[in-house]
């Protein structure tokens with residue numbers, strides 16, 4: 001059995017036996033080198049209550065080369081691409097060490113959620129949101145945790161009211177959402193696309209209606 | 220003549236002296252105290268490149284006090300990504316001097332690529348260095 005396989009098998013077994021860390025590792029397909037890791041969002045952060053999944057690819061030269069990780073679950077965070085889930089974290093790049101494990105790396109991702117590094121962003125728009133308006137950023141991050149990571153939502157029994165709130169929490173204008181919904185696109189999709197395009201404030205003037213429609217047709 | 224082995228008993232046991240007593244390594248809630256951090260195989264086992272544990276697959280000590288299978292550490296140090304740093308603390312790797320029977324047999328700084336820098340490790344299961352000398 002090759003060294004990489006032996007080490008990975010051991011790491012998967014160790015993770016199974018460890019019930020205190022709340023980190024889990026599963027195979028995605030039949031390869032032991034393509035895994036899905038998951039962990040709960042850290043408490044006292046906008047990610048609390050969410051369940052975050054990470055795609056893990058173990059390179060041929062592991063552990064001498066870093067594992068490749070990206071979020072499967074959409075995360076609103078300055079160091080995570082809101083579109084692709086790509087992660088900006090030093091240990092996944094030049095600060096990797098072969099003594100790091102899948103579990104310790106996932107724990108590092110969990111703590112990245114606690115302490116964003118907006119000066120070294122992966123998603124510039126999210127970082128801008130974070131640095132310009134932390135309160136509004138946190139509302140959006142909490143909203144993402146709710147809709148994408150199964151986190152707790154706003155406790156509002158009235159359905160229509162809750163949709164309106166989602167628009168506000170996404171930092172969007174109801175008028176903009178209504179405008180594109182009026183073209184026949186589902187409301188959730190409109191919200192998703194407008195948020196992705198950062199259809200907010202002064203940015204609105206920079207984004208043509210055609211561009212939005214193009215994105216809506218793609219999604 | 221045909222010999223059939225019916226049963227056998229192991230009568231000896233050995234372990235590398237890593238400078239940490241087995242009592243210490245067994246403390247703590249992780250059981251990672253006595254495995255090579257790079258391959259995660261116990262020090263007494265051999266690195267993934269070797270078949271037989273023991274003298275042919277020795278350990279290497281850094282001045283920072285971290286211990287690895289020598290072959291594992293050299294493989295890491297040989298990668299550009301290592302920047303010749305200890306995998307545990309990311310300080311420049313300097314192989315510690317270990318003495319056996321009073322004479323230094325292991326010395327060297329693997330960060331040097333010029334000159335007669337050598338990397339050797341204990342050829343025998345090591346004993347603690349004598350005080351002073």
Ligand SMILES: [Zn+2]
Nearest residue numbers: 255258288291
């Ligand atoms: Zn090793």
Ligand SMILES: [Zn+2]
Nearest residue numbers: 266269276290
């Ligand atoms: Zn070896």
Ligand SMILES: [Zn+2]
Nearest residue numbers: 283285305308
């Ligand atoms: Zn060290």
